[in-house]
Every structure is written in C-alpha cells, then in structure tokens.
Amino acid sequence: xxxxxxxxxxxxxxxxxxxxxxxxxxxxxxxxxxxxxxxxxxxxxxxxxxxxxxxxxxxxxxxxxxxxxxxxxxxxxxxxxxxxxxxxxxxxxxxxxxxxxxxxxxxxxxxxxxxxxxxxxxxxxxxxxxxxxxxxxxxxxxxxxxxxxxxxxxxxxxxxxxxxxxxxxxxxxxxxxxxxxxxxxxxxxxxxxxxxxxxxxxxxxxxxxxxxxxxxx
Amino acid sequence: xxxxxxxxxxxxxxxxxxxxxxxxxxxxxxxxxxxxxxxxxxxxxxxxxxxxxxxxxxxxxxxxxxxxxxxxxxxxxxxxxxxxxxxxxxxxxxxxxxxxxxxxxxxxxxxxxxxxxxxxxxxxxxxxxxxxxxxxxxxxxxxxxxxxxxxxxxxxxxxxxxxxxxxxxxxxxxxxxxxxxxxxxxxxxxxxxxxxxxxxxxxxxxxxxxxxxxxxxxxx
Amino acid sequence: xxxxxxxxxxxxxxxxxxxxxxxxxxxxxxxxxxxxxxxxxxxxxxxxxxxxxxxxxxxxxxxxxxxxxxxxxxxxxxxxxxxxxxxxxxxxxxxxxxxxxxxxxxxxxxxxxxxxxxxxxxxxxxxxxxxxxxxxxxxxxxxxxxxxxxxxxxxxxxxxxxxxxxxxxxxxxxxxxxxxxxxxxxxxxxxxxxxxxxxxxxxxxxxxxxxxxxxxxxxxxxxxxxxxxxxxxxxxxxxxxxxxxxxxxxxxxx
Ligand SMILES: Nc1ncnc2c1ncn2[C@@H]1O[C@H](COP(=O)(O)OP(=O)(O)O)[C@@H](O)[C@H]1O
Ligand SMILES: [Mg+2]
Numbered sequence: 001x002x003x004x005x006x007x008x009x010x011x012x013x014x015x016x017x018x019x020x021x022x023x024x025x026x027x028x029x030x031x032x033x034x035x036x037x038x039x040x041x042x043x044x045x046x047x048x049x050x051x052x053x054x055x056x057x058x059x060x061x062x063x064x065x066x067x068x069x070x071x072x073x074x075x076x077x078x079x080x081x082x083x084x085x086x087x088x089x090x091x092x093x094x095x096x097x098x099x100x101x102x103x104x105x106x107x108x109x110x111x112x113x114x115x116x117x118x119x120x121x122x123x124x125x126x127x128x129x130x131x132x133x134x135x136x137x138x139x140x141x142x143x144x145x146x147x148x149x150x151x152x153x154x155x156x157x158x159x160x161x162x163x164x165x166x167x168x169x170x171x172x173x174x175x176x177x178x179x180x181x182x183x184x185x186x187x188x189x190x191x192x193x194x195x196x197x198x199x200x201x202x203x204x205x206x207x208x209x210x211x212x213x214x215x216x217x
Numbered sequence: 218x219x220x221x222x223x224x225x226x227x228x229x230x231x232x233x234x235x236x237x238x239x240x241x242x243x244x245x246x247x248x249x250x251x252x253x254x255x256x257x258x259x260x261x262x263x264x265x266x267x268x269x270x271x272x273x274x275x276x277x278x279x280x281x282x283x284x285x286x287x288x289x290x291x292x293x294x295x296x297x298x299x300x301x302x303x304x305x306x307x308x309x310x311x312x313x314x315x316x317x318x319x320x321x322x323x324x325x326x327x328x329x330x331x332x333x334x335x336x337x338x339x340x341x342x343x344x345x346x347x348x349x350x351x352x353x354x355x356x357x358x359x360x361x362x363x364x365x366x367x368x369x370x371x372x373x374x375x376x377x378x379x380x381x382x383x384x385x386x387x388x389x390x391x392x393x394x395x396x397x398x399x400x401x402x403x404x405x406x407x408x409x410x411x412x413x414x415x416x417x418x419x420x421x422x423x424x425x426x427x428x429x430x431x432x433x434x435x436x437x
Numbered sequence: 438x439x440x441x442x443x444x445x446x447x448x449x450x451x452x453x454x455x456x457x458x459x460x461x462x463x464x465x466x467x468x469x470x471x472x473x474x475x476x477x478x479x480x481x482x483x484x485x486x487x488x489x490x491x492x493x494x495x496x497x498x499x500x501x502x503x504x505x506x507x508x509x510x511x512x513x514x515x516x517x518x519x520x521x522x523x524x525x526x527x528x529x530x531x532x533x534x535x536x537x538x539x540x541x542x543x544x545x546x547x548x549x550x551x552x553x554x555x556x557x558x559x560x561x562x563x564x565x566x567x568x569x570x571x572x573x574x575x576x577x578x579x580x581x582x583x584x585x586x587x588x589x590x591x592x593x594x595x596x597x598x599x600x601x602x603x604x605x606x607x608x609x610x611x612x613x614x615x616x617x618x619x620x621x622x623x624x625x626x627x628x629x630x631x632x633x634x635x636x637x638x639x640x641x642x643x644x645x646x647x648x649x650x651x652x653x654x655x656x657x658x659x660x661x662x663x664x665x666x667x668x669x670x671x672x673x674x675x676x677x678x679x680x681x682x683x684x685x686x687x688x689x690x691x
Contacts, residue, residue, distance in 0.1 A: 001295060063415040064408045065376030068387055072408070075400030119493055120536035120595075124550040124602060125526030127518055134553060138540045160281035164380055171284060178291075185292030192280040192288060199279040216540055216582050 004186050010177040014187075017173030018194050024091055024159045024169060025198075029152045031095025036102025036148070037137065044107055045132075061100040067161055069093055074165050090162035098155050105147045109140035142213040149206035156202055157195060170194060219399055223406050226393050233389035234410040240306055240385055241372040241414075247311025248318055248371065249364075255319035256326070270319070277316035283377050285309050290381040306378035314371040321363025325356040358429050365422030369415055376411075386410055442505045444469045444606055444637045445490060450499035452485055459485050460496070461661040467606070467654075470635035474648035474669070477658035478684060483641045486658070487610050490639065491528045492521055503527060504605055526554055529599025533611040535591040537583040543570060543594045544579035547601045554602070562601075569597035573627050589620030596627055606637040614643060645688060649673050657681045 007014075039058075043051040061069065070093040077084055084092075113136050121131035163171035174187040181187075258270035277285070289298070290305040300308065329352050337347040353360075379388035390407035394400045443466040452460040459482045467473050475483045488494040490501060492508060501508035503524055512520050538546050547566035551557040557565070570579055573593035583591055592612055599607060609628065613621045625647055631638065632651045642648050648655055648669060655672040657665045657680075665678045676682050 060408070060412070063373075063412040065373040065387060065411060067376040067379070068390070068404055068408055068411065071387070071391065071394075072400065072404040075394055076404065079398070079400050114534075114536070116532060116534050116536035117538065120530075120532065120538070123491055123493060123525055123528075123530035123532075124599070125522045125524075125554050126550070127522050130553065134549065135538050135540075139538075142540055157281040160283040161377070163283070171281075171287070183295075185288065185295040188284055188288040188292050192284050195281055195284060196276060196279040216584065 002185060003183065004190075006181045006183045006186055007177075007190055010181075010187075013173045013177055014170065014190060014194065017168065017170035018198065020167070020169040020173075021156070021159050021195075022198065024087075024094070024162060024167070025152070025156045025202075027091045028094035028098065028159070029155055031091065032098035032102050032151070032155065033148060035095060035099035037106050037141075039099060039103035040106035040110060041132070041137075043103065044110060058100045058103065061097055066093070066097050066158055067164065069097060070161060070165060086162070086165040086167045090159075090165055090167045094155060094158060094162070097158075098151050101151055102144075102148050105144045105151070106140060109144040110136060112143060113139045142216060145213045146206075146210045149210060153199060153202050153206070156198060160195070219402050222397060222399055222402050226397075226403065226406060229389060229393070230386065230406050230410050233384065233386045233407075234414065236383070237372070237375050237385040237411075238414060240303065240310075240375045240378060240383060241368070243303075243307035244310035244314060244371055244375070245368060247308060248314035248367070251312055251315025252318035252322055255315060256322050259319065259323055260326070274316045274319060277313055278320075282310065282313050282374055283380065285313055286377060286381050302378065302382040305381060306375070306383045310371060310374060310378070314367055314374070317370070318364060318367045321367065322356075322360055325359035325363060326352060328359055329355045358426065361422065361426055361429055365419070365426075368418055368422070372414060372418060373411065442502075443467055444471075444504055445639065446500070446502040447486075447490070448500040448502075450486065450489055450501070451497045452482075452489060452494060453497050459661050460489070462499070463658075463661075463663055465656065465663075467637055467639060469605075469637055471654065472632050472636075472638045472640065472652045473654045473656060474652040475639065475641045475656045475658060476643065476645065476648060476684075477656075477664075481658045482661040483658055484610050487530075487608050487639060487641050490608055491525050491530060493530075522554075526550075526602050527605045529596075529602060529604040529607040531592070531595050531599055531607065531609045531612045533614050535583075535588070535595045535615070537586075537591050537595055537598070539583050541582075542579065543575065543581050543583070543586065546583070546594055547598045550598065551601050565601055566597070569600050570594070572600075572630075573597045574623070587620060588616045589623045592616065592624045593627055596624075596631075600631075606639070607631065609638065609640040609642070611641055611643065613647075643688070645673055645685065657684065659684070 039054065043054050046054075070090065073093045074086065074089045077089065117135050117139065118131055121135045122128075126134065159169055160171045162169055163175065166172065170191055174191045178184050178187045255270050255274060258266040261267055261270075286306065286309050289309045290300065290302065293300055293305065326348075333351055333355065334347060337351045338344075342350065375383075375385055376387040378385055379391065382388070386407050390403050393403045397403060445465070445467040447463055447465040450460050450463040451458065463486055465473065475486065477483055485494055489496045490503075490508070492501070496509060499509075504527070506524065508521070508524050510517065510520055537543075538549070541549060544563060544566050547569055548559070548562035551565060552559060552562040567576070567579060570576055573596055575590060575593055575597070578586065578590060578594070583594070586594065596607075596612075612628070613624050616624065621644070625644075628638070628640070629651055640648070640652065652669050655666065655669045656663050657672055657676070657678070659680050665672055665676055665681045671677075672681065673685065676685060
C-alpha cells in the first residue's frame with residue numbers, strides 16, 4: 001500500500017525545499033524581531049497619534065488568519081499594481097504577522113526592565129534613546145528570548161502556508177513530487193519528518209540560547 | 218473601495234462564516250476530548266502512557282498543521298481513509314489543537330501548589346477525588362484562559378481547511394476574488410467576519426472567566 | 438571653573454509630588470574636595486534632594502549649580518537634553534540597589550560610558566576600567582557578570598563605573614543600606630579612599646559612625662527641611678535641635 005522507495009529520486013527536490021524553508025524562516029524571523037522591537041518602541045514611547053492606531057491594527061492582525069493576510073497581501077498588492085514575487089510577499093507577510101505578536105512580548109519585556117537601569121544610565125549622562133539602545137533593549141531582549149524563540153518555532157511551521165502562494169519551499173516541492181508519482185502519503189510523511197527535524201534543531205538552538213541568557217540575568 | 222460589491226457578497230460571506238464556525242466547533246469538540254485524554258495519559262502512573270502522550274504532543278507540535286491536513290486528506294485514501302474535506306479538516310484540526318490544549322491544561326494543573334495535593338492526600342482522599350475536588354477547581358481559571366487562547370488559534374487555523382476544499386470563509390473569499398478581481402474588498406469582508414467571530418469567542422471566554430473569578434474570590 | 442565658587446550649589450530647592458511638598462527650600466554649598474553627609478529619618482527627602490542635584494528628579498523651584506554652570510538651565514527640548522547629559526557626565530551617582538547593567542560584565546559596566554559618551558577607544562576605556570576595578574579591589578572580577586558578584590562587589594563596581602567618567606563630584610544614596618553587615622566595610626573603605634583623594638561628595642547615609650568619620654559637614658533633614666547642619670562633631674555629638682537629638686537617640690539605641 002505504502003511505498004517509500006518512491007522518495008529517493010526526489011531527495012534533492014525535498015532537500016532544496018527544506019533549504020528554502022530554512023531561508024524563509026530566517027528572513028521572516030529576522031523581520032519579525034526587528035519590526036517587533038520597533039513596534040514595541042513606537043507603541044511605548046511614540047506619540048499617541050501613532051501608537052493608538054497601531055494597537056488597533058495589531059488587533060486586526062491577531063484576529064484574522066495568517067492565510068487570509070497572505071492572500072490579501074499577495075492579491076491586494078497586485079490589485080494596486082505592485083508586483084512582488086511570491087517569495088518576498090510571503091517573507092513580508094509572515095514577518096509582519098509575527099512582528100505583531102513579538103511586539104507584545106518586547107513591550108512587556110521592556111516594561112519589566114528595572115527602573116533603576118534607566119536611572120543609572122541617565123546618571124552617567126546617557127540620553128534616553130542611547131539608554132534604551134545600550135541598556136534597556138538588550139536586557140529586554142534577554143527577557144523576551146524564550147517567548148520570541150517560541151514564536152520563531154511557530155513561524156517555521158507556518159512557512160508551509162507559503163506553498164499556497166506558489167513559493168517553492170518544502171511543501172510545494174513535495175507537491176511536485178506527488179504530481180509525478182501520485183504518492184501523497186509518502187511525500188507528506190517525509191515532509192512532516194523534515195519539519196520535525198528542523199523543529200527539533202531550532203528548539204535545541206533556542207534552548208541553548210535561552211539558558212545562556214538566563215545565566216546572565 | 219467597492220461598497221456595493223461588499224453588500225452583494227455579504228450574504229455569502231455570512232453563510233461561509235457559519236461554515237467556519239461549524240468547523241471550529243467540531244474541531245473544538247474533538248480537541249477537548251483529545252486534550253483530556255492526553256492530560257490523563259500524561260499524569261498516568263504508567264510510564265508508557267506518559268511517554269506516548271509526550272511523543273504525540275511533540276510530533277503534532279513539531280509539524281505544520283497544513284502538512285497534517287494534507288497527509289490526512291490527500292494521503293489518507295492510500296490507507297483506506299476516505300474522508301470528506303470537512304471531516305478531514307475537523308478531525309485533523311481537533312487532534313492538532315488537542316495537543317496544544319493538553320500542554321496548557323497540564324500546566325494549569327501543575328501550577329496548583331503541590332501542598333494542596335499533599336494536604337488532600339494526607340486527609341485520605343484518593344488521587345481522583347483529590348484532582349476533582351481540590352486541584353481542578355483551583356486550576357480552572359488558568360485552564361479557561363488556555364482553552365480560550367487555543368480556541369482563538371483554532372478558529373483562525375480553520376482558514377487552512379480551504380486548501381483541502383472545505384467551503385468556509387477563506388475558500389469562499391478566494392472564489393469571489395477569482396470572479397470579481399477585487400481582492401481587497403473581498404478579503405476585507407472575510408477579515409471582518411473573522412474578527413467578529415474572534416471577538417465573540419473572546420467575550421464568551423471573558424464571561425466565563427468572570428464567572429470563575431467570583432468562585433476564585435473565595436480562595437484563601 | 439572659578440576655584441572660589443562651590444563645586445555644588447543648591448539654592449531654595451523645592452519639590453512637590455502633587456500637593457505634597459517633600460523639599461521645602463533647601464540651600465547647600467559644597468566646595469571642591471568637601472564631603473557632605475545627609476542624615477535624617479526615612480521619608481525626610483534625602484534621596485529626593487540628592488537626585489535633584491543631577492536632575493533625576495525635576496525640582497519645582499530653586500537653582501542647582503555645578504562648578505559654576507547652572508544645572509537646571511532655562512534650556513528646553515533637545516538643547517536641554519544635551520545640556521543635562523553633559524552635566525550628568527560630570528557627576529557620578531551610586532544607588533542603594535547598585536543598578537549595575539546585568540547584561541554586561543563588570544569590565545563592560547565600567548568601560549561602556551567612557552566608550553559611548555566620551556568617544557574613547559575600546560582599548561583605552563578598558564584600560565581605564567581595569568585601573569578602576571583594581572582601585573576598588575576587584576582587579577580579578579572584570580569578566581564576571583553582576584549576577585555572579587556579592588552585594589559589596591556589585592557596589593564597588595558601581596562606584597568604579599561612576600568614576601570612569603572622571604566626575605567632578607560623586608553622589609551616594611545609601612550606598613551600603615542594601616548590603617549584608619559584613620559587606621559594608623569594603624564599600625566604606627572605597628568611599629574613604631575617595632575622600633582621601635579630595636573627591637567632592639554628597640553622601641546620604643544612615644551610618645552615623647561613618648558620617649562622623651568621613652564628612653566635613655553634616656546635614657540633618659526632617660520633613661523636607663534642613664533642621665540642623667554643621668561639622669560632624671557638632672551635629673552628631675552635640676546637636677542643638679531637639680529633633681536631631683531624638684533622631685540620634687533612636688538611631689544609636691539600635
Ligand atoms: N515618586 C514619588 N511620588 C510621590 N511621592 C514620592 C515619590 N518619591 C518620594 N516620594 C515621597 O517623598 C518623600 C521623600 O522621599 P525620599 O526622598 O525618598 O526620602 P528619604 O530618602 O529621606 O527616605 C516621602 O514622603 C516619599 O513618600
Ligand atoms: Mg532614600
């Protein structure tokens with residue numbers, strides 16, 4: 001019934017897909033962290049005129065499915081005449097989506113940094129922005145690391161959704177194999193195994209980083 | 218912004234939203250059952266059950282929901298498992314969210330101070346009675362929170378069922394986009410429908426929480 | 438600037454939190470190389486006064502001068518930011534809770550301000566930091582993160598950190614209050630060393646013995662006013678005010 005020997009000829013295709021999945025995860029993950037910090041800072045310290053609407057927009061992101069957001073971005077940009085490759089649409093969509101979640105984490109991490117830290121920095125003569133940059137944000141990053149890491153692991157799995165937009169990552173490459181062999185179970189099973197391994201690797205790396213961060217705090 | 222279009226498709230969006238809610242409800246029922254079973258296994262005295270529960274949770278949480286859906290719906294027939302898109306969606310998403318919920322529920326249980334357990338056992342209560350009479354009532358508020366969070370995640374996740382052909386909100390929206398070429402209006406309408414559903418869930422959970430909150434005030 | 442002007446000059450300092458006035462018009466001159474201790478019951482406004490000097494607290498009325506430059510200048514916005522940052526770079530502050538930067542090693546804690554604020558090279562700043570850590574008796578702790586240091590060691594790093602900016606004056610807010618008794622002396626020793634080097638210092642303290650030993654001038658505050666001030670022999674040994682006597686009695690009884 002099942003015949004896993006159909007897979008080896010497609011090992012390269014799957015491996016390439018896995019590499020693209022990793023690349024998307026890294027790019028979208030980086031975007032989600034950088035943008036997340038920026039959003040946290042703007043909503044914490046920016047003018048109300050900007051921060052309040054941003055909070056509202058954040059709810060729009062949190063209250064609707066990622067897939068719908070990706071569709072809106074992909075087809076919506078096309079409607080506006082902006083033709084972005086599916087790959088970049090996907091990276092952007094994923095990155096922004098998780099930035100919204102990371103912003104919440106960074107916001108409370110920043111707020112949890114002891115007030116004395118800002119005072120000590122200011123007493124040395126650091127300006128507010130410099131103090132945020134050198135002392136508050138690095139510490140908040142350590143605090144936020146486990147949760148942001150967790151989001152990155154969820155993001156890894158959500159990269160699969162980009163296959164729907166036609167991004168040639170792991171799932172889409174598997175589908176290419178399937179259309180040649182009509183062996184969906186074997187291919188999706190292999191895909192699941194690969195994701196599981198990537199997931200384990202990421203958990204391991206983030207766990208190490210979190211333990212290091214914990215040792216400092 | 219084509220308002221007339223939104224008005225025209227509104228009834229269809231509404232119908233699709235009902236489908237989304239049905240799918241979420243069916244998945245939730247399966248998910249709750251799976252979660253309870255997983256927590257029970259996790260707290261079993263037999264290592265084999267604990268191991269199986271942990272392995273299941275690890276595999277489910279370690280692989281994408283989309284791949285799980287494809288594996289069951291497209292791969293299932295190879296194993297003689299012929300499910301309708303709705304069945305495949307509800308079962309897969311239920312078994313998926315059940316793993317996540319079990320982690321939250323177990324967390325809520327072990328967050329109850331161990332002294333409570335010891336006190337009850339020292340009075341002569343059995344394991345089950347201790348759980349039922351003393352631990353679960355105290356864990357309830359946290360459990361409710363984790364169930365609420367996961368129900369929201371589940372409901373948003375139902376959009377993925379569109380990829381296996383369940384005619385829910387996202388699927389319908391996509392079809393309207395192909396026929397109207399107005400992605401912004403159509404997806405915005407679908408988005409609003411999701412927001413309303415999610416808000417309703419959040420309000421419902423908050424209502425339940427305030428119910429339990431009153432119970433909690435009696436705590437020492 | 439002018440050697441005749443006091444290093445720190447406070448005039449008519451008032452500070453309110455809402456309708457609650459916690460500083461009710463305080464004057465103080467501290468000459469270069471002088472050491473002033475501030476004592477008084479909890480809540481009397483000692484910390485608020487000290488923190489007003491480098492404007493960690495904004496005052497409601499009065500004037501603050503450092504070495505002939507007005508600290509609470511009429512500048513506003515960006516210009517004031519630049520001004521106050523420059524002023525603060527010339528005043529070191531040591532906190533009761535140390536406030537070391539936990540994500541930086543002891544050496545980095547000390548070297549970061551000269552590097553980022555004075556444009557010193559990393560090598561230069563680290564050499565300076567090493568000298569200062571040695572000075573506070575922690576030459577071997579440069580690589581340690583604060584979490585690995587005892588309270589006394591943390592506070593000594595904090596002092597070194599403040600000294601790294603080569604300040605004109607140092608402000609101490611109960612630097613030893615959070616320490617276990619056996620760790621107090623190592624910090625006091627460093628402060629005495631600074632006193633011997635003619636560092637201008639304002640020290641808020643609850644240790645009368647230490648105040649008597651190091652200070653040139655003692656201020657007794659209560660309820661936001663200076664009740665009594667003078668040389669330590671007078672204020673601590675022969676106070677003229679009943680409130681001072683009461684405070685000292687309670688304090689010495691402990
Ligand atoms: N941020 C604040 N808001 C309101 N009141 C404050 C604040 N900080 C200090 N106070 C009040 O100011 C008074 C003086 O406090 P403080 O200067 O810390 O006293 P001390 O250092 O002598 O113990 C106290 O009554 C205190 O309650
Ligand atoms: Mg104080």
